[in-house]
Structures are given as structure tokens and as C-alpha cells.
Amino acid sequence: MKKKYRVFVSVAVASCLMMNACDDRKPEKTESRASHDHDHDHDHDHDHEGAKSGDHAAPSVALGERVVGDFVATAMRDSGPIVAGKDSPIDVVLKIREGALARAVAVRLWIGTQDGAGSVRALAVIEDPKDPSRWHTHVEIPNPLPAGSKLWVEIEDDKSEMRVADFDLQM
Numbered sequence: 340m341k342k343k344y345r346v347f348v349s350v351a352v353a354s355c356l357m358m359n360a361c362d363d364r365k366p367e368k369t370e371s372r373a374s375h376d377h378d379h380d381h382d383h384d385h386d387h388e389g390a391k392s393g394d395h396a397a398p399s400v401a402l403g404e405r406v407v408g409d410f411v412a413t414a415m416r417d418s419g420p421i422v423a424g425k426d427s428p429i430d431v432v433l434k435i436r437e438g439a440l441a442r443a444v445a446v447r448l449w450i451g452t453q454d455g456a457g458s459v460r461a462l463a464v465i466e467d468p469k470d471p472s473r474w475h476t477h478v479e480i481p482n483p484l485p486a487g488s489k490l491w492v493e494i495e496d497d498k499s500e501m502r503v504a505d506f507d508l509q510m
Contacts, residue, residue: 399430400509407494408502409439414490421450421510424482431463431474431492445495446474450481451488453505457481460493 402414410433417428427450433443451458458481463474478490490506 402490402506402509405492405504405506406436407492407504408500409436409441409496410434410443410494410502411436412492412494412504414492414506416490416508421480421484421508423480423484426477426479428477429461429463429475429490432472433474433494434472441496441498441500443474443494444497446476447493447495448476448478449491450478450484450508451491452485453489453491453503455491457483457485 398418399415400418402416404411404413406412413432413434415430415432421427429448431446431448433446435441446463447460448463449455449458449460459479461476461478463476465471466473466475481488488508490508491503492506493501493503495501
């Protein structure tokens with residue numbers, strides 16, 4: 340009976356994550372990379388500048404491509420300014436490198452410095468099951484935004500290995 344319960348809970352949690360597609364809710368957050376003793380605006384309303392209601396037609400800004408362990412990660416964000424205290428919709432497309440067998444089980448993102456001081460990590464989700472290589476979330480922008488801030492992408496694979504890459508925000 341316990342095994343059936345665990346399977347049910349796992350399916351329920353996975354379903355909730357899949358249903359956490361882009362909408363006007365706050366981003367799902369994991370843990371803070373540093374103590375959360377900074378002030379920032381919690382008004383996360385946004386309208387995907389230039390987008391039609393309910394879709395992702397907003398122009399995007401390419402942030403580049405990086406090799407991250409067994410993956411090639413391509414990051415992009417919605418166009419518009421990076422504003423301290425707001426959030427930024429981010430997409431990361433993962434492709435498995437030739438010959439690699441790993442599978443991504445979690446993608447976490449934050450904006451700021453590599454050590455994450457003053458930043459909050461956001462857990463990305465696969466927004467569309469038809470496109471399982473595209474991970475999406477809304478990342479909080481620290482207030483104040485540290486000089487030299489970047490987008491940091493941490494990929495956890497099915498072997499519990501975590502790799503991190505940085506991307507210029509193209510501000």
C-alpha cells in the first residue's frame with residue numbers, strides 16, 4: 340500500500356509542476372542562495388511585453404549557448420529591461436551532447452553573482468510536454484542588482500550531478 344501511495348504522490352507532484360505553465364503567478368522558488376535579508380518589491384505583475392494574452396509570442400533576447408556537463412544549454416529571456424525587484428521570464432533549451440546518456444531532472448536559475456548572494460533560485464519546469472527540451476521559469480531580479488550580474492543556470496542530471504553555467508543578460 341505504501342508503494343501505491345508514493346506513486347500517487349509522485350504523479351500528483353509531477354502533474355502540479357507540469358501545470359505550472361507560464362501565467363501571472365509568482366515563480367516557483369527553491370531555496371535562497373543566501374540569507375534573505377534584503378528588501379525587494381514583491382509586485383510580480385507582468386504582461387510579457389508584446390505578447391498576445393496567454394502565449395509566449397513576446398520577442399526574446401538570445402543569451403547564448405554553453406556546454407554544461409552532458410548538455411548544451413541555450414538561454415533566452417523576454418525582451419525588455421532588467422529591472423531590480425521585478426522578474427524576468429527565462430527559457431533554457433537543453434540538448435544532450437553526442438554520446439552522452441544523462442537526462443536533466445532539474446534546472447534552477449538565478450540572476451546575480453555566482454555565489455547567489457541576495458538572489459533567489461527559481462526552479463524551471465517543462466512548460467509544454469510536446470517540447471521537453473525547453474525549461475521555463477520567471478527569475479526574480481535582486482534589488483539592488485549587483486554589478487556584473489549574470490544569469491546562472493544549474494542543471495541537475497539523473498546521476499545527481501550538478502553543473503553551472505553563466506550567461507550575459509544582454510542588458
